[in-house]
Amino acid sequence: MLTLYVAGIGILGPGFDGWETSRAFFAGECVYKGGDTAEPRSTLLSPTKRRRMSYTTRLAVHVAQQALEQSGLPGDDLATVFASSDGDTAILHQLCSALALPEKTVSPTAFHNSVHNAPAGYWSIATGSHASSNSLSCYDATFVTGLLDAACQATVEHRPVLLNVYDMKMPQPLHDARPIDVSFAVALMLLPQASSNSLARLDIELRPSDKAPGSTLEQPAMENLRYANPAARALPLLAALARTHASEVVLAYVNGNYVHVQVTP
Amino acid sequence: MEPLYVTAYAAVSALGRGTPATLDALRQSRSGLRPCDFEHVDLETHVGRVQGLEAEGVAIARYDCRNNRLAQLALQQDGFEEAVARAREQYRPQRIGVFIGTSTSGIQETERAYRNRDPKTGALPDTFSFRDTSNLASVADYVRRYLNLLGPLMSISTACSSSAKVFAVARRFMHAGLCDAAVVGGVDSLCLSTLYGFNSLELLSRQPCRPADRQRDGISIGEAGGFALLEQPRAAPRGQATVALLGYGESSDAHHMSSPHPEGIGARLAMERALRCAGLEPAAIDYINLHGTATASNDLIEDRALCAVFGTGVPCSSTKGWTGHALGAAGIIEALISWLSIQHDLVPGTLTTRELDPAINSNIVLQNRQQTVRRVLSNSFGFGGSNCSLVFGRVG
Numbered sequence: 001m002l003t004l005y006v007a008g009i010g011i012l013g014p015g016f017d018g019w020e021t022s023r024a025f026f027a028g029e030c031v032y033k034g035g036d037t038a039e040p041r042s043t044l045l046s047p048t049k050r051r052r053m054s055y056t057t058r059l060a061v062h063v064a065q066q067a068l069e070q071s072g073l074p075g076d077d078l079a080t081v082f083a084s085s086d087g088d089t090a091i092l093h094q095l096c097s098a099l100a101l102p103e104k105t106v107s108p109t110a111f112h113n114s115v116h117n118a119p120a121g122y123w124s125i126a127t128g129s130h131a132s133s134n135s136l137s138c139y140d141a142t143f144v145t146g147l148l149d150a151a152c153q154a155t156v157e158h159r160p161v162l163l164n165v166y167d168m169k170m171p172q173p174l175h176d177a178r179p180i181d182v183s184f185a186v187a188l189m190l191l192p193q194a195s196s197n198s199l200a201r202l203d204i205e206l207r208p209s210d211k212a213p214g215s216t217l218e219q220p221a222m223e224n225l226r227y228a229n230p231a232a233r234a235l236p237l238l239a240a241l242a243r244t245h246a247s248e249v250v251l252a253y254v255n256g257n258y259v260h261v262q263v264t265p
Numbered sequence: 266m267e268p269l270y271v272t273a274y275a276a277v278s279a280l281g282r283g284t285p286a287t288l289d290a291l292r293q294s295r296s297g298l299r300p301c302d303f304e305h306v307d308l309e310t311h312v313g314r315v316q317g318l319e320a321e322g323v324a325i326a327r328y329d330c331r332n333n334r335l336a337q338l339a340l341q342q343d344g345f346e347e348a349v350a351r352a353r354e355q356y357r358p359q360r361i362g363v364f365i366g367t368s369t370s371g372i373q374e375t376e377r378a379y380r381n382r383d384p385k386t387g388a389l390p391d392t393f394s395f396r397d398t399s400n401l402a403s404v405a406d407y408v409r410r411y412l413n414l415l416g417p418l419m420s421i422s423t424a425c426s427s428s429a430k431v432f433a434v435a436r437r438f439m440h441a442g443l444c445d446a447a448v449v450g451g452v453d454s455l456c457l458s459t460l461y462g463f464n465s466l467e468l469l470s471r472q473p474c475r476p477a478d479r480q481r482d483g484i485s486i487g488e489a490g491g492f493a494l495l496e497q498p499r500a501a502p503r504g505q506a507t508v509a510l511l512g513y514g515e516s517s518d519a520h521h522m523s524s525p526h527p528e529g530i531g532a533r534l535a536m537e538r539a540l541r542c543a544g545l546e547p548a549a550i551d552y553i554n555l556h557g558t559a560t561a562s563n564d565l566i567e568d569r570a571l572c573a574v575f576g577t578g579v580p581c582s583s584t585k586g587w588t589g590h591a592l593g594a595a596g597i598i599e600a601l602i603s604w605l606s607i608q609h610d611l612v613p614g615t616l617t618t619r620e621l622d623p624a625i626n627s628n629i630v631l632q633n634r635q636q637t638v639r640r641v642l643s644n645s646f647g648f649g650g651s652n653c654s655l656v657f658g659r660v661g
Contacts, residue, residue, distance in 0.1 A: 002441055086400060087422075092372075096379035099457045104307075111462035112523040112648060115368065116401060116422035121649025124517035130534050132515030133651065134430060136419045137401035145419045152437035173388050177378075177395035206417070206443055208359055254406075255415040257359070 001205050002151040005198035006241060007073065007160070008189030010066030012059065013037050013232065014182050014225060018066050025222070026235075026242035032219045037169075037183040044126040052109060053122055056088040059185045060119035060166045061126065067187035068127075072197055073160060075127035079153055082120045082135045083146030083165045085230040086178060088113065093171045119164070131159075142167075143186070143233040144253045147261075151204050154192045163188045165231040184229040186238065200241055203262040206253065214252040215240075237261060266513075266542050269436055269495045270506035270660065273348030275339055276491035276601045278588045279313030283342035288605050291613050294633060296587055298473040298485050298617070303455045310469045313487025313589025314455060328407045330371030330398035331454040336408055339452070339490030348494050348505075349412050352446050355500070362417040362444035364435045365405040366427030366451035368593035370420065371398035373456040404452050408492075416444045422593065424647030425556070426515075427451055428491070429596030429655055433513040435495055445500065450492035451594035459486055459592060466523060474559035474590070476583035477568070477629045478618040481559040487589020491597035508604045511640065511656040512543025518650025524562055529570030531652045532556075532644065536574045539642060539654035547575045550656070551636070552612050553627075554599045554643040557583020558590055567644065568625045575627075582630045586617030596645040596653065603641040603657050610638050 009019040015035035016022040025032040040062035042050070050058065060082055068075050086092075091114045098106055112118070117135035124133060134153070138145035143165045150163035166185035170178055191198060215236035217223040226235045233251065240247045240263035249261045275283065279297025280290035290297065298311040321334040340346055352361060378393040397403055405420040417438055421427050428451020435447035453459075463469050463484060470483035495510065516538065518531035525532065540547060553575070556567055564583075571581065584602050591598050606612060612634040621629055640658040 085402070092375065095458055095462070096372075096375050099376050099461060100379040100382070104457065104461050106458075106461045106465040108462075108465040108523075111458075111465050114458070114462070115424045115522075115648045117424055117647065117649040117651050118522065120423070120517070120651065121522050124519040124650060125521070128519050130516050130519055130531060132433075133423070133517050134421060134434065135423050135649075135651075136421050138419045139396060139400055139402040139406070141418075142402075145417075148417065148438070148443065149419065149434060152434075152441045152443065156437040156440045173382065174375075174395065177389055177393055178400070208415075254418045255359070255409070257415070257417075 001203055002155050004151055004154055004202045005191040005194050006188055006200045006202060007191050007195060007198045008067035008071030009241065010063030010187030012040060012063050013184035019070060023242050026239045028218065032222045034221045054088045054091055054113040054118060056084065056166060056168050057119040057122045059168060059183060060164045061123055063185040063187035064123055064162055064164045067162060067189045071189040076129050077131050078129050079131045079159055079161045080120060080123060080133040081146050081150040081161060081163045083142045085137055085139050085142040085167050087116045089168060089170050089174055093174060138254065140230050141254045142230045144251045144259050150190050154190050158192050160189060160191045163190060165234060167229050167231045181228040184232045186231055186234045201264040205260045206257055207260065208256050209258045214250045214258060268498060268509035268511050270498050270501040271493050271508045271510065271604065272496050272501050272505040273345050273494040274492065274601055274604065275343035275345035276598060277315055277335060277339040277342060278489035278591065278598050279315060279487050280588055290587065291605065294616060296473060296616055298589055306460055308460060308464055308469065309471050311473045311485045312455060313485060315488050324411055327394050327397045328403065330374045332371040332404055332452055333407045335454050335488060335490040336404055336452045337411060339492055340411060345492055349448060352494060353413065356445040358413055358415040360416055360445040361414045362435060362438050362447040363405055363409040363414055364419055364421060364431040364447055364449045365408055366421045366431045366593045366596060367401060367404050368422060368424055368427055368453050369456055369458055370401045370404050372458050374398040376457050412448060414448065423651040424649055425592050425595055426645040426647040426651045426653040427593035427596060429645035429653035430515065432510055432655055433515055433653065447495045448492055449495060451597035452490040453591055453593040454488045468560055470559060473617045474585055475618045476557035476559040476585055476615050477564050477622055477625050479620045479622045481561065481564060483560055484558045485589040487591045489588060489591035489594040489598045491594060491601050506660045508607050508657050509660050511658045512539045514538025514542060514654045516652045520650055523648050525566045525646060529566040531650050532567055532570035532646055533573050535652035535654040536570065536642065539656050543656040545656065550579055550640050550642045551638045552606055552641045553579055553581035554603050554641060555581050555583040556644040556646045557585055559585060565624060568627050571627050577626050577628055580612050580628050580630045582613055582615040584613055586615060599643045600655060603643045606638045606641055607657065607659050610635055612636055612638060
């Protein structure tokens with residue numbers, strides 16, 4: 001069992017922008033109807049740097065900044081995990097389109113932004129942090145994988161870890177091969193110990209199960225969103241974090257394993 | 266940290282298939298770099314290409330791509346599958362994690378699909394399986410299926426430090442009790458994206474790359490696949506391990522996306538943290554396997570950082586002139602070379618380098634040298650300023 005404390009939450013997706021305004025949807029206080037994903041607009045980087053950043057970088061940095069600010073922690077020595085199933089597919093589309101032409105002219109900016117750890121790189125530049133950072137993918141289990149990786153870093157290295165999970169809406173023609181219908185990103189500031197600013201305690205257990213396919217959401221539009229983007233597999237956990245009573249969330253992992261999270265406000 | 270035993274390992278690179286072929290190439294000073302003849306690439310550069318990969322296959326058809334072929338070929342070397350079968354019995358498949366580094370996975374399949382788009386609709390071919398080939402997780406998923414493992418799983422993609430970081434991640438998962446043993450590794454294969462991408466940044470050498478050389482002019486890209494089985498000393502079969510992971514150090518440059526920090530702060534922190542994690546003084550390291558890409562800036566900055574931590578005495582070399590820069594597989598291939606160095610008391614030279622850059626002050630070894638090697642530090646630094654240093658040592 002791994003025990004963590006949540007000290008900040010960031011969210012950007014259809015109808016969601018920031019924990020404060022999104023919380024009511026999760027708590028069932030108002031009906032969730034979806035909407036558009038607002039343009040990410042982190043203020044941590046200069047406008048010049050922001051122009052050079054890819055969409056996924058801006059998406060990830062936007063929610064990372066929200067969680068950081070809510071936690072009140074300094075960002076300049078903060079370990080991070082950036083998890084995304086598919087990374088920046090607009091750049092993938094741009095590169096592969098260019099490489100299909102006889103000249104094969106690749107934009108140097110597109111190439112260096114194409115690395116999966118581009119958001120991690122820009123985040124470390126924005127915060128001046130020399131701390132360790134991981135960037136990973138595990139297809140539809142990417143959120144849970146990121147959560148486990150961040151949990152291991154926080155508990156084994158005894159330090160706060162900022163987890164950021166994001167995927168962008170797939171451009172065509174890639175969308176036919178991998179349908180991701182909307183852009184969505186979530187960030188969690190995770191602490192190894194309780195502190196005055198922690199919002200909830202998470203007790204995380206990994207175990208095989210042949211039972212139910214994991215937690216679902218009551219509101220249909222939210223349940224649809226859960227399938228529309230790998231990062232939105234986080235929604236049941238966010239719903240539990242919005243409650244005022246303790247609850248358990250079961251999230252599908254890989255190989256018939258499930259991650260059980262006991263959420264205690 | 267408590268050491269983790271490396272109880273089996275295997276690799277394929279431009280040096281050949283398996284550890285004996287790799288060791289033989291090292292001993293014979295035989296480079297794997299050749300003028301680029303990959304696909305229809307029209308760049309004047311050398312590559313470290315794995316011969317015969319086109320004739321290989323995969324055990325599960327829908328995963329077929331160059332990268333997964335390379336993964337399977339590497340898994341079939343050096344008795345690795347047999348060692349994993351033993352571990353599977355000992356720990357159960359659910360208790361063995363799979364952590365694989367890659368920078369581009371099977372992106373070649375997406376490149377091909379884009380060359381074969383429907384001229385009318387722009388659609389990609391029906392036969393294209395994005396999930397099982399091109400997605401970053403494909404290689405980890407394929408490895409775990411091929412080995413019948415059911416534990417924690419992830420692909421790590423931090424550019425050129427990817428398959429060094431797998432050691433740190435696996436160690437944390439084991440320490441946290443999420444698995445008892447781990448298969449770690451890295452696989453990256455030649456593709457147009459990286460060849461033309463590095464070319465666009467003017468980082469490709471026109472000659473076989475010459476790390477730390479006065480006339481170095483960039484990298485030679487290589488492809489490679491490598492794996493290791495990690496176990497706790499108390500659980501590993503007696504006498505199985507000859508080398509162990511003693512420490513790891515990770516850092517971020519916080520400087521620039523494609524050029525290293527000018528004072529090498531990230532590189533220095535990674536090395537210092539690896540030593541601290543291992544509980545060792547700099548003097549305990551007998552050999553350093555450099556990141557040593559042969560770009561103008563990397564070699565100079567790595568040298569500056571290294572001298573700040575170790576001074577100028579410790580023998581070091583870059584083996585990129587042998588294998589090429591295997592990007593997301595560089596960490597695991599250089600870990601394997603570090604283990605061969607420890608087992609055979611061999612400090613490999615910096616093969617293709619002729620005249621050392623006078624601005625570089627560390628003790629760069631040019632010719633192979635026999636000397637006692639008990640502990641090695643291996644550096645891997647990636648785009649985005651992602652750094653990882655590993656310390657390995659002799660068991661017993």
